[in-house]
Amino acid sequence: MEKLKFAFYWTASCGGCEIAVLDINEKILDVVALADIVFWPVAIDVKYRDVEAMPEKYIDVCFFNGAIRTEEQEHLAKLLREKSKVLVAFGSCACQGGIPGLANIANRKEIFDRAYLQSPSTSNPNAATPKVLVQVEEGPLTLPEFYDTVRTLDQTVEVDYYLPGCPPPANQVAKAVEAIVKNELPPKGSVIGPLKSVCDECERKKEEKKISKIYRVYEIIPEPNKCLLEQGIICMGPATRAGCEAQCINANMPCTGCGGPCPNEIEQGAAMISALSAVIGVEEEKEKTYDAEKLISQIKDPLGTFYRYSLPGSLLRRRVMKE
Amino acid sequence: MSGLKTITIDPVTRLEGHGKISIFLDEEGNVENAYLQVPELRGFERFCEGRKAEDLPQITPRICGVCPVAHHFASTKALDAAFNVEPSPAAKKLRELMYSGYYIYDHTLHFYFLGGPDFVVGPDAPPAERNILGVIQRVGLDIAKEVIKHRAYGQKITATIGGKATHPVCGLPGGVSKPITEEERQEIEKMAKSSLEFAKFTLKVFDDVVLKNKKYVDLILSDAYTLKTYYMGLVDQNNRVNFYDGKVRVVDPKGREFVKFGPSEYLDVVEEHVEEWTYVKLPYLKKVGWKGLVDGPTSGIYRVGPLGRLNASDGMATPLAQQEYERMYETLGGKPVHSTLAFHWARLIELLYATERTLELSRDDEITSKDVRSKPGPPGEGVGIVEAARGTLIHHYKLDRDGLAEKVNLIVATTHNAPAICMSIRDAAKGLIHGENVSDGVLNMVEMAFRAYDPCFACATHFAIGQMPLQVEIFDHNKRLLKTLER
Numbered sequence: 001m002e003k004l005k006f007a008f009y010w011t012a013s014c015g016g017c018e019i020a021v022l023d024i025n026e027k028i029l030d031v032v033a034l035a036d037i038v039f040w041p042v043a044i045d046v047k048y049r050d051v052e053a054m055p056e057k058y059i060d061v062c063f064f065n066g067a068i069r070t071e072e073q074e075h076l077a078k079l080l081r082e083k084s085k086v087l088v089a090f091g092s093c094a095c096q097g098g099i100p101g102l103a104n105i106a107n108r109k110e111i112f113d114r115a116y117l118q119s120p121s122t123s124n125p126n127a128a129t130p131k132v133l134v135q136v137e138e139g140p141l142t143l144p145e146f147y148d149t150v151r152t153l154d155q156t157v158e159v160d161y162y163l164p165g166c167p168p169p170a171n172q173v174a175k176a177v178e179a180i181v182k183n184e185l186p187p188k189g190s191v192i193g194p195l196k197s198v199c200d201e202c203e204r205k206k207e208e209k210k211i212s213k214i215y216r217v218y219e220i221i222p223e224p225n226k227c228l229l230e231q232g233i234i235c236m237g238p239a240t241r242a243g244c245e246a247q248c249i250n251a252n253m254p255c256t257g258c259g260g261p262c263p264n265e266i267e268q269g270a271a272m273i274s275a276l277s278a279v280i281g282v283e284e285e286k287e288k289t290y291d292a293e294k295l296i297s298q299i300k301d302p303l304g305t306f307y308r309y310s311l312p313g314s315l316l317r318r319r320v321m322k323e
Numbered sequence: 324m325s326g327l328k329t330i331t332i333d334p335v336t337r338l339e340g341h342g343k344i345s346i347f348l349d350e351e352g353n354v355e356n357a358y359l360q361v362p363e364l365r366g367f368e369r370f371c372e373g374r375k376a377e378d379l380p381q382i383t384p385r386i387c388g389v390c391p392v393a394h395h396f397a398s399t400k401a402l403d404a405a406f407n408v409e410p411s412p413a414a415k416k417l418r419e420l421m422y423s424g425y426y427i428y429d430h431t432l433h434f435y436f437l438g439g440p441d442f443v444v445g446p447d448a449p450p451a452e453r454n455i456l457g458v459i460q461r462v463g464l465d466i467a468k469e470v471i472k473h474r475a476y477g478q479k480i481t482a483t484i485g486g487k488a489t490h491p492v493c494g495l496p497g498g499v500s501k502p503i504t505e506e507e508r509q510e511i512e513k514m515a516k517s518s519l520e521f522a523k524f525t526l527k528v529f530d531d532v533v534l535k536n537k538k539y540v541d542l543i544l545s546d547a548y549t550l551k552t553y554y555m556g557l558v559d560q561n562n563r564v565n566f567y568d569g570k571v572r573v574v575d576p577k578g579r580e581f582v583k584f585g586p587s588e589y590l591d592v593v594e595e596h597v598e599e600w601t602y603v604k605l606p607y608l609k610k611v612g613w614k615g616l617v618d619g620p621t622s623g624i625y626r627v628g629p630l631g632r633l634n635a636s637d638g639m640a641t642p643l644a645q646q647e648y649e650r651m652y653e654t655l656g657g658k659p660v661h662s663t664l665a666f667h668w669a670r671l672i673e674l675l676y677a678t679e680r681t682l683e684l685s686r687d688d689e690i691t692s693k694d695v696r697s698k699p700g701p702p703g704e705g706v707g708i709v710e711a712a713r714g715t716l717i718h719h720y721k722l723d724r725d726g727l728a729e730k731v732n733l734i735v736a737t738t739h740n741a742p743a744i745c746m747s748i749r750d751a752a753k754g755l756i757h758g759e760n761v762s763d764g765v766l767n768m769v770e771m772a773f774r775a776y777d778p779c780f781a782c783a784t785h786f787a788i789g790q791m792p793l794q795v796e797i798f799d800h801n802k803r804l805l806k807t808l809e810r
Contacts, residue, residue: 012365016388016489022432023489025475026468032456099385102370111366115604119368119732120719122595122604123613130364134600138347138356139802141600146364167388167489216726218377218406218495218699251486251493252500256381258490300725304374308382 011066020167097312104318166258393711399494404705428477447764547754556632627714
């Protein structure tokens, strides 16, 4: 059998997805035995022009992590799309925008002002900010400019498969590689992951209880075997696709939603708001003391809570900013 | 959709994901100057504003998936300070245990996957072999499996306490989210023992491959790789290296204590300079001042990371690491060591310390205590400092009455080193490049000047593990582009 050709590439992300690949540990040696890695800038020396010279569909599978925020990233996404038979959006940033996608609450100017002008440790009497073209004494120096808005990979090019998670869990990575090697991939457009929610993987007990007070994680020590949401801690489990084996919840902390929306759900944030409205304070509605607004106002930072990993991929996409 | 704007990109550059070095030659073909540019910024300081305080230990690690544990605990410690709460001794020990596990993983990754190939495979070996696969070929598959195993142990220790290794979740103001069981403790102890043997073995590899090779030792001590700067690192009350807690100590280029400060005083000591040609800010010691990219006692430039920490300390807190510490300074001519390539040795001494410390903590009577959370006070302002593998990491938060982040300021490890990295590259280029014909081997030796720092531009920007993809442009004295090299 001819060896498969894999490529790994990353754009606006943290590098954790690359570590997730290494976290399949000794299986990485199997991968190297089964597939040639033809492009992986962080680990091997292959140049952009080598990719440009590849024939169309030369790469069997390209694992692409990171969101898109610069023209160069867009160019590489298009180039790798052209050269790859299968393009996988790998990790929350490529799938939904991820945490760097929270930058869609601001624009470039706000980000620059904060970093270069307003930071308390920065001394910048001439109000200098980085420029795309600067003449230094010896000659010109250029920098890439970035977009105001962060986009997902599939808002940029056609994507064949999605492997969500921040980072994708090692067992899901291993499963995906196995499916590729055995040629058992699901239909195009599928998310590689279980068809259930994090709640289905969580061992905590639900009592179908309503909640009348919302707690911040540092305010209470939750009981070990009971549903966190029913204890008043906002847990994204009901609105998040499984695959992680509820790792965060097993560490006594709520799910924050990195697995992306559940199967057949397009809007993770809206799904969670809907799930929350089903459990919040209903029993007390009959009582006169019930104050819906007061209860809702206990939910701090809804954007960062419900859209932590999915703002660019959501129907909201970004904050509307007037010129 | 309203709110989306069209941006004109001018000029179109294909640099994202690259570090870029521009080298300018004079009329004789010698290097006049060289610039390292960092081509991206992600804006965490801006979009962390408005987030819930307790979410910051999980949001900020997404700055860097290579050292998420460092961001996690710098952030958690900033929250301890902001909520005015002291974690219990057991909580502190658990955090430090997890932190030591992270060092095992991170320093192993660097030596075998990133920096090591230069020495093990050779600085001027063909680029196709100068990577982890080339290392495997030289050292053999059995050892490769040991490398993979112990990197995984580091990750596993982190995940046992943190919930997940990459992007842990356990940190809370006042403690950690859960204790560990006796069974987990035993497993950590077992992994620590094995890691300690592996660290000793790794130092022996370094001894055999590097220190017994005169060519490499001469390279380490050569002028092209030497900078006489200040150094910074966290120390305990005995001025020994500590990764998780303590005071920040700065020594001058002669090795004398310049200042020692607690986290809340960082703004008195560190200031950042902005250049228009790079997205990364350039920090310096405020009291010495910004004098441009020059070294020596009158320039405020300092270095952090393994060599920075060893130079800024009086020793290591564990016996085997202390022996190695003494041996390094004896071999390289006393303290402080200014040779940039000595970062590699210092890193392995720290790997040994991390394994000894992991073992020590795994045997601590208190480590399985259930008392791991203390009650936070009202939200305020706080600074948290830890030593990331690559250097001092500072998180500073101002919270509002609702416990939401109002202002966030971050100075990350690689940023502290940015000015020195620029200088190291320039000096290496000056020392090694003569004339217009630049071979790949020479280019790699220029690159080695920054790889020694293990620059994690994921932190300063978003680069991931490894040999950072690099573009080098060489200009002649008429500012004409002579040559572009990519690797």
